[in-house]
Amino acid sequence: MNELKTAIIDIGSNTIRLVLYQYDNEEGLCELGNIKTVARLRTYILPSGEMSEEGIQVLSETLFTFKAMLEDFEITDVKAAATAAIRQATNRDQIIEEMKKRTGIQIELLSEEEEAYFGYVAVAYSMGTKSAVTIDIGGGSTEITLFENKEIQQSHSFPFGTVSLKQRFVKGDIMNSSEKVELIAFVKEQFQTLPWIQNVALPVIAIGGSARNIVQIHQQKHDYPIASVHGYEMSKADLDDLSSFLGQLSFQELKQLDGLSSDRADIIVPALEVFRVLMEAVGSGTFQLTKRGLREGLIFQRILQTDAQAFDKYNVFEGNARRLARQYGRTEMEVDYLMNLADQLYRECCHLGYLQYHPEDLHLLSKAAKVFNIGEYIELSSSSQHTFYLIANQSIDGLNHLERVKLALLASYKNKDYFERFAAPFATWMDREEYRKLRDFGALLKFVYALNVSKRNVVHAIEMRTEEDHVQLDIYVKKNAAAEKYQANRHRKHLERALKIPIRINFIEEGWNNG
Numbered sequence: 001m002n003e004l005k006t007a008i009i010d011i012g013s014n015t016i017r018l019v020l021y022q023y024d025n026e027e028g029l030c031e032l033g034n035i036k037t038v039a040r041l042r043t044y045i046l047p048s049g050e051m052s053e054e055g056i057q058v059l060s061e062t063l064f065t066f067k068a069m070l071e072d073f074e075i076t077d078v079k080a081a082a083t084a085a086i087r088q089a090t091n092r093d094q095i096i097e098e099m100k101k102r103t104g105i106q107i108e109l110l111s112e113e114e115e116a117y118f119g120y121v122a123v124a125y126s127m128g129t130k131s132a133v134t135i136d137i138g139g140g141s142t143e144i145t146l147f148e149n150k151e152i153q154q155s156h157s158f159p160f161g162t163v164s165l166k167q168r169f170v171k172g173d174i175m176n177s178s179e180k181v182e183l184i185a186f187v188k189e190q191f192q193t194l195p196w197i198q199n200v201a202l203p204v205i206a207i208g209g210s211a212r213n214i215v216q217i218h219q220q221k222h223d224y225p226i227a228s229v230h231g232y233e234m235s236k237a238d239l240d241d242l243s244s245f246l247g248q249l250s251f252q253e254l255k256q257l258d259g260l261s262s263d264r265a266d267i268i269v270p271a272l273e274v275f276r277v278l279m280e281a282v283g284s285g286t287f288q289l290t291k292r293g294l295r296e297g298l299i300f301q302r303i304l305q306t307d308a309q310a311f312d313k314y315n316v317f318e319g320n321a322r323r324l325a326r327q328y329g330r331t332e333m334e335v336d337y338l339m340n341l342a343d344q345l346y347r348e349c350c351h352l353g354y355l356q357y358h359p360e361d362l363h364l365l366s367k368a369a370k371v372f373n374i375g376e377y378i379e380l381s382s383s384s385q386h387t388f389y390l391i392a393n394q395s396i397d398g399l400n401h402l403e404r405v406k407l408a409l410l411a412s413y414k415n416k417d418y419f420e421r422f423a424a425p426f427a428t429w430m431d432r433e434e435y436r437k438l439r440d441f442g443a444l445l446k447f448v449y450a451l452n453v454s455k456r457n458v459v460h461a462i463e464m465r466t467e468e469d470h471v472q473l474d475i476y477v478k479k480n481a482a483a484e485k486y487q488a489n490r491h492r493k494h495l496e497r498a499l500k501i502p503i504r505i506n507f508i509e510e511g512w513n514n515g
Contacts, residue, residue, distance in 0.1 A: 003022075003023065003024040004021075004022070004023040004024070004077070004302075004303065005020075005021070005022050005023075005032075005073075005074075005075055005077065006020075006021050006023075006075065006077040006078070006079070006299065006302070007019065007020045007021065007070055007073075007075045007077070007078045007079070008021070008078075008079050008080075008081065008295045008298055008299060009063070009066055009078065009079070009080035009081070009105070010081055010083075010294055010295050011041070011059065011080065011081065011082040011083065011085070011086060011107065012041075012083055012084070012085065012138050012139055012140075013040075013041055013042035013083065013084045013085035013138050013139025013140030013141070013161055013163055013164070014038065014039075014040055014041075014042065014138060014139030014140075014161070014162065014163050014209070014267070015036050015037065015038050015039065015139070015209065016036075016037045016039045016041070016059070016062045016063075016066075017034065017035065017036045017037070017295070018033070018034075018035045018066040018069060018070075019031060019033070019034050019035075019295050020032040020033040020034075020069075020070075020073055020075060021299055023299075023303055023310075025307065025310065026326065027323060027326070027327070028319070028320070028323040029299065029300075029303070032073065033069070033073065035066070035069065037062045037065075038263040039058050039059065039062060040139065040163060041055055041058065041059060041085035041086070041139070041140075042084070042085045042088075042139045042140040042161070042163040042164055042167075043055075043163060043167070044056075044058070044085075045085070045088060045089055048090070049088075049089065049090035050089060050090050050091045051085070051086070051089040051091060051092075051095060056095055056098060059095070059099065060098070060099065060102050060103060063080075063099060063102075063103040063105050064102075064103055066105075067103055067104070067105065078105065079108065079298060079302070080099075080105050080106065080107045080108060081107075081108050081110050081294070081298060082096075082107050082108070082109050082110065083110055083115050083138060083140070083141060083294070084115075084138060084139070084140030084141035084159070084161060085139065085140050086107070086109055087109055087110070087111075087112070087141075088140060088141075088159065092109060095107075096109065112141065112143070112156075112157030113155060113157070115136075115141070115143050115157060115294065116136075116143035116144070116145050116155035116156065116157050117145075117152065117155060117297070118294050118297030118298050118301065119134060119136040119143050119145065119207050119293060119294055119297055120134060120145045120147055120152045120155065120297070121296075121297035121300050121301055122207065122290065122292035122293050122294065122295075122296040122297035122300065123145075123147070123205050123207065123290050123292065124147060124150050124152075124313040125292075125296075125300050125311045125313045125316060125397070126230070126290050126291075126292040126296065126316065126397040126398070127205060127231070127288065127290055127316065127397070127398065128316050128317060128398045128399060128400065128403070129203055129205060129288060130148075130149055130150060131147060131148040131149060131150075131202050131203075132146075132147060132202050132203045132204065132205045132288070133145070133146050133197050133200065133202050133203075133204050133205070133278070133282050133284070134146075134147070134204075134205045134206075134207060135204060135205070135206050135207065135211075135274070135275065135278055136206075136207035136208050136293060136294065137161055137162060137206075137208055137210055137211070137271055137274055137275075138161045138162070138208060139161045139162055139163035139164070139267075140159070140160075140161040140163060140164050141157050141158060141159055141160070141161050142157070142158045142160060142161055142274065143155065143156070143157045143158075144156050144157075144158070144191075144194060144197065144278070146196055146197060146200070146202075150313045150314055153196070154194075154196045154197075156194055158190055160190070162210055162264075162267035162270050162271045162274075163267060165183060165187075165267075165270040165274070166266060166267050166270055169182055169183040169186070169270070170183075170266070170270070172251075173251040173265075173266050174249075174250070174251045174254065174265075174266060174269060175269050175270065177247075180247070180269070180273060183270060183273055184273055184276075184277055187273065187274050187277045187278075188277050188280075188281070191277060191278060191281045192281070194281075197278075197281055197282050198281060198282075198283075199281075199282070199283040200282055200283065201282070201283045201284065201285075202282060202284060203284060203286040203287070203288050204275070204278055204279050204282055204284045204286070204287050204288070205288045205289070205290055206275060206287065206288070206289050206290070207290055207292070207293040207294075208293055209261070209264065210264060210267065210268060210271035210272075211271070211275070211289050212229055212289065212291065213259065213260050213261055213264050213268055213271075214239075214242065214268065214271070214272055214275070215229045215232045215234070215289045216229060216258075216259030216260070217242065217246075217257060217258070217259040217260055217268075218232075218234060218238060218242060218259075219232070219259065220257075220258040220259040221242075221245070221259075225425035225426065226392045226393050226401065226404075226405065227393040227394070228291075228393060228394060228395045229289055229291060229395075230289065230290060230291035230292070230395035230396075230397070231288070231289070231290070231395070231396070231399055231400040231401055231403075231404065232288070232289045232400075232401055233286055233287065233288050233289075233400055233401065233402075234286075234287045235285060235286065235287070236276075236279050236280075236284065236285055236287070238287070239272065239275060239276050239279065239287060240276065242272060243269075243272055243273065243276060246268065246269050246272065247269065251265060251266065254266075254268065275287065288400070291395055292397075315398075316397050316398030317367065317396065317397065317398030317399055318367075318370075318398070320396055320397045320398055321335075321367060321370040321371055321396075322335060322370065324370075324371055324374070324396065325370050325371050325374060328371075328374040328375075328377035328378075328390070329374075329377040330370075330371075330374060330377075333457070334452070334455060334457075335369075335370050337452060337457050338369045338370070338372060338448060338449065338452065339366050339369045339370060341369075341448045341451055341452070341459060341462065342365050342366065342368075342369040342444070342445060342448045343362065343365075343366065344461070344462045345444060345447070345448055345462050346361075346362055346365055346444065347362075348462055348463065348464040349444070349464065349499060351464070352464055352465075352466055352471070354471075354499040354500075354501065355440075355499075361437070361441070364406065364407075364410070364441070365410075365441055365444070365445065367407055368407055368410035368411045368441070368442075368445055369445060369448065371387075371391060371407070371411045372387075372410075372411045372445050372446075372448075372449050373387055373411065373412070373449055374386075374387055374390060374391075374411070375387030375388070375389070375390055375412065378390075384412045384413070384414035384418055385412070387408070387411050387412035388408045388409070388411075388412035388422045391404060391407055391408035391411055391412070392404060392405055392408035402429055402430075405426050405429065406430075406438060408422070409422055409423055409438050409439075409442065410438055410441055410442050410445060411445070412442075413439070413442025413443060413445060413446050413494075414446070415494065416439065416497070419438075419439050419442060423435060423438075439498070440498035440499075441498075443494035443495055443497060443498040444495060444498060446491055446494055447488065447491050447492070447494060447495045450484065450487035450488045450490070450491045451475065451484050451487075451488060452484070453483050453484055453486075453487040454481075454483040454484060456479070458477045458478055458479050458480075458481045458484060459475055459476070459477050459481070459484060460476055460477070460478055461475075461476040462474070462475055462476075463476075467504075469502065470501065470502040470503060470504050471499065471501050471502070471503045471504070472504055472506065473503050473504065473505045473506065474506050474508055475488070475505060475506070475507050475508065476508045476510065477507055477508065477509050477510070478510060479509070480509065481507055481509065484507070485505075485507050488505055488507075489505060492505060
């Protein structure tokens with residue numbers, strides 16, 4: 001598939017959302033627009049099981065609005081998917097028929113299994129975590145899956161969600177302590193029916209708006225130093241603390257709380273308690289968030305059906321890094337070239353004992369080489385600052401936040417002072433030894449980048465040997481390398497500091513006199 005312009009309408013129990021996408025195999029998947037309406041369709045289900053005419057009208061009006069937007073964007077390829085609210089309505093067939101008649105939009109009703117599966121697809125192709133239990137809590141249903149080594153093993157859909165739990169257990173706007181006890185007991189009992197999640201001690205990955213809001217509240221409370229929620233991690237203790245904190249707030253205080261959408265003020269505590277109970281059942285110490293969900297699962301699957309190589313769930317970051325580099329003016333050839341030079345220099349340093357070889361260190365260097373100094377696309381003179389900001393503050397599929405910060409520190413390396421300035425807000429994230437290693441690797445990458453300053457791929461081999469009082473660095477070039485010589489000698493001091501030994505550089509120009 002070379003290019004696709006499409007839209008997903010996600011008709012949930014709490015919200016109805018229109019997301020507009022564009023995909024091409026060069027730039028990847030891009031979100032053009034994201035429009036949300038809080039419809040609370042679950043509240044229009046009557047005691048008889050039917051959705052009321054008022055609820056059908058709310059859905060109809062929302063779809064009419066979305067249709068006008070689709071026309072403005074000239075998008076005709078549309079998939080409308082409905083989940084629990086429509087699925088649980090006894091008049092679902094009539095609703096689907098009515099919407100087709102009134103709006104021309106054909107709704108596809110997802111089964112519980114399909115909803116769980118597409119949630120798994122979204123997680124598998126957007127997170128680096130190899131094995132986990134996922135939870136997607138919507139307004140009217142909760143999907144749980146177990147995947148190992150990126151392969152789905154089990155899935156289940158419960159017919160309860162944040163809105164239905166509130167309707168069942170909460171009399172007022174917010175839950176009191178006795179209602180909380182009842183809700184927790186009910187959810188525990190439900191999760192006990194899934195033997196395959198009990199004490200598997202895997203991370204819990206949460207999908208959906210309630211999980212996003214919980215992460216945003218936690219970030220606001222702790223003056224979190226970088227942006228975005230995708231890949232964010234919390235501990236069980238963090239969730240417990242948040243439960244105590246939210247439990248003390250009035251409904252009005254919840255509506256004003258930074259990080260919490262006011263339309264979720266009444267359902268955030270039930271959602272949080274469900275996450276806590278699940279973590280307890282799983283025996284999990286790690287709660288992770290993916291910004292991706294059902295909609296992305298649907299679009300990933302759609303693209304993969306026509307282009308099986310479009311995404312790689314086993315190497316999530318790698319494909320995204322190449323697209324990120326391309327977005328900021330880096331060609332595929334340059335990315336591969338920088339990775340190759342970084343690999344050569346690292347192995348030479350390890351061979352002589354100046355660095356200790358670890359496959360995970362080489363993997364980290366390789367990741368950073370892909371995006372080193374991408375900020376020069378914005379402005380050359382301040383490329384280091386732009387590089388750090390771009391990487392640290394945007395969602396990057398396949399990376400958690402610690403990995404993203406490490407990558408940003410490496411890829412933005414300019415000198416020791418800049419490194420320490422960028423690293424300062426993250427002083428507690430890693431120990432001093434880890435920071436020292438990142439700084440040394442940053443120096444190595446900066447030197448590698450200097451070897452291609454003219455972007456002509458002139459260097460084809462790097463060799464190092466130890467002399468009596470220095471390291472001899474022989475750099476073999478195919479053609480005149482005046483710019484590379486100048487830059488390499490300028491940045492030699494950074495490499496000398498990292499390896500703790502004087503370095504002499506010899507450019508060996510094939511067909512020329514040695515420099």
